[in-house]
Amino acid sequence: MIFSTLEPFTREGTDLPVPGPAGAFPMAAVAFRNGPASLGFAPAGDHLAMTVPMARPGEPGCVETWWCEEPPETGRAGDILYACGDEVALCAAVVEHRSVYAPAVEQRYREVFAFLEAHGYRRLLRVWNFIETINAANADGLEVYRDFCKGRADAFAAHPVFSRSMPAATGIGTTGSGISFFLLAVKDAEVRHIENRRQTPAYRYPARYGPRSPSFARATTMTARPGEAPTLFVSGTASILGHETVFAGDIEKQCATTADNIAELIGNCYGGAKSLTDVDAVKAYVRHAHHVEYVREFCASAFGPRASLAVFNVDICRGDLLVEIEAIVGGAAVGAEAVRA
Secondary structure, X not given: OEEEEEEEOOOOOOOOOOOOOOOOEEEEEEEXXXXXXXXXXXXXXXXXXXXXEOOOOOOOOEEEEEEEOOOOEEEEEOOEEEEEOOOEEEEEEEEOOOOOOXXXXXXHHHHHHHHHHHOOOOEEEEEEEEEOOOOOEOOOOOEHHHHHHHHHHHHHHOOHHHHOOOOEEEEEEOOOOOEEEEEEEEOOOEEEEXXXXXXXXXXXXXXXXXXXXXXXXXXXXXXXOOOOOOEEEEEEEOOEEEOEEOOOOOHHHHXXXXXXXXXXXXXXXXXXXXXXXXXXEEEEEEOOHHHXXXXXXXXXXXXXXXXXXEEEEOXXXXXXXXXXXXXXXXXXXXXXXXXXX
């Protein structure tokens, strides 16, 4: 129903998707590179072309392509762009730099929710949010991530269909300006949002983490067809137990705790039938450049050679977190070439 490929650029500056699964059609090509955020359509108009500033000068980038089983319908609804298949929708938006983000973030999310509800895509599957200067203070003295979370939470509160079903998500820093996001939603596929026994649900965090709690689940599963094994989308995951950061300043222990948290979610989903080495795709976000190689080697060892891997040197949603890792397990992800980014 939906597939992703994560590959290095075949040539500098390309936004074109690499060849995908047989019989699949591209919905969106998301280029992670050094450059400004942008969102538009491919020259043929058949899929979205999105640039997210994640690589630093001189670093190679990569492109993540999302595919579906039929030619998608593409278009614009207000400030959002979409690509819709029979069962799945991909929506994306960019918010240009603001001194305070919450009102604009709320507006964009409300536009997305209104579009999805109107077209029958009532089950959120996965969201990615890319946030400039994520740990800096906005014009009101509020951390930009908490500013973003307020706008997102206000949008969820205005749409009960979606507020009752928080999806897996990532909220991560970028090397550029503004905020951009894209998300997946489905019509009829079975979707289940799951939490981690080791962690407090993010939407129940105490008030010390900001005026509105983060709006996401620790993971989401999707079963495309009855009898098929589910695909697991693991949210951006870090060294958090309960709601507290643990092992501040220790990259090795933070990596190990993060992997344990991901393993817990995989075990919850598959009842022990799968483990970390069954992961298909991994993105790792690393705060400090001098930790990048350690995290790359850790991920290669923990998840094994079958997983595609991209590593980005960007800031993370809490100032005491050194690493955050997300993953996909199951049939939605294809492609296993390691990516250096």
